[in-house]
Amino acid sequence: MAIHQEPLARAESLPSHLTSTEAFRWEGIDVHPYKETGSHFRSISRQILFPGAHDLPVELRYFEIDVDGHSTLERHHHAHLVVIVQGSGEVLIRDRVEAFRPHDVIHLAPMTWHQFRANQGETVGFLCVVNQERDRPQRPTEEDLALLRSVPAVAQFIRP
């Protein structure tokens, strides 16, 4: 069996059934504005639905981006597994801008530049699976930005 990182007490205190109280809100789960140093993101919130337990060393989070909001443009060594659950929008994956819609599954490999934008007039919501242990996201340097902007569609997408 795989790794088991957290004390059993933590796993035992987890509810087995987290009920949805209204659309994309859950009983007892706080809605966190997604805060970082700086202002690299806009109108995005986060809820932690599973903190990792047993042989599942992963967190499950739900992110919601209001219309015209976006996530931070970043990359990191850890991977993301994303399932869109509401709304259409666009996502930067490395050097491509791709449209997404509900139920699309997006797998962001390590060190892939990425950014989600709710740029289609709809609130966007997605589930995101990440490892419990993960490195801090990296923001692009001026050199990284110059490279990203060398692709016109990307330059248009990541504009402030």
Next chain:
Amino acid sequence: MAIHQEPLARAESLPSHLTSTEAFRWEGIDVHPYKETGSHFRSISRQILFPGAHDLPVELRYFEIDVDGHSTLERHHHAHLVVIVQGSGEVLIRDRVEAFRPHDVIHLAPMTWHQFRANQGETVGFLCVVNQERDRPQRPTEEDLALLRSVPAVAQFIRP
């Protein structure tokens, strides 16, 4: 960082973006009837949306249970993390029968008896995260069944 079990080639061959072609079907993903020895399940299909890669040693599967269908009554040492994405139904979790609806999150700890039933007149669909490495499910013995049936709501729920 966490374990990394699969060869890089496997991860590199994964699509970064799996598009939803219609409701709960994905481009290039086969729909598998959920087969086992015996007839412990009914009207359930499975799609594998992510096989595990990088620092995410987990599979993401989508299961769909047609109206009046059910999953196998089983337990195992590996945990399940489930997110309901369509339909209402009921689930057995250890010795309780609980109603669920879309977006409920159900966390099945190791060795928890469980069974999902689409018994509310609706097709049920759920995402399920499991470890890539996992033990085989156990079916209840006659002794286990007797214990389960000692709770009237459970006896009613698991009836053939």
